[in-house]
Amino acid sequence: MLLTDYLIVLFIVLILLYAIYDELIMDRLHGPTRLKVLLQRRNKLDSxxxxxxxxxxxxxxxxxxxxQITTLLLMALSALTAWLFWIRAPKLLLKQHGFFYANVFIPWExxxxxxxxxxxxxxxxxxKRRLLIHVRQLDDLEKIYQVMLESR
Structure with a gap:
């Protein structure tokens, strides 16, 4: 295998680790999820x-x-990239003591x-910064507000 193939394998492994964190681990961190809200996709042109x-x-x-191994690895990377940018939905997870936004936990304090x-x-x-949360459905804003009031 060439250095290129090793780099492609590295990117595939990193995307798979991210997928495991995003889909399985994040829901279980910092207690049970009180509300899960799907957000709008951003940066479609970049993808x-x-x-x-x-x-x-x-x-x-x-x-x-x-x-052929490079062809197979590039096809696998393309499929994972399509999942990452087009199939996977960004989400906001509200927990008892904070929330996950962009895969980072932010405490209520x-x-x-x-x-x-x-x-x-x-x-x-x-x-030091502002978070702009673009929800898919405007009704979700009321749900977010209610959970934040109950949690604080």
């Missing part, structure tokens, strides 16, 4: 560019009759202010 670059590499490897913008974006101000 299309990345998948396009992978497909160009795949085409180049096939047309130049490169190693770090919240300084909560606002709702005119276009339905929940803005949570932390000590």
């Amino acid at each position: 299309l560019i990345f998948i396009g670059l992978l497909l160009i590499l795949l085409y180049k490897n096939v047309s130049e009759q490169g190693p 770090r919240i300084n202010a909560i606002n709702l913008s005119e276009d339905g974006v929940l803005v949570i101000a932390l000590e």
Whole structure:
């Protein structure tokens, strides 16, 4: 195997570890999940560019009759990338003592202010930054608000 193949295997393993964390482990961390809210997808153009670059590499490897293992690894990486960007849904997990946003746990104590913008974006101000939470359904904002009131 070439160095390229090892790097592709490394990326495949990293995406699989992320998938295990995102789908299995995060739900169990910091107690039971009180509310799970699906969020809107962001950066669709970036994902299309990345998948396009992978497909160009795949085409180049096939047309130049490169190693079959590289072709298989690129196909597996393309499938995992499609899952990561298009099938998997980003989510907000509300727990008893905080919430998971972008796979990071944030305790309730770090919240300084909560606002709702005119276009339905929940803005949570932390000590040094703001989180912009774009929910898929506006009804979920009321559920988030109720869980936050009960938890604080």
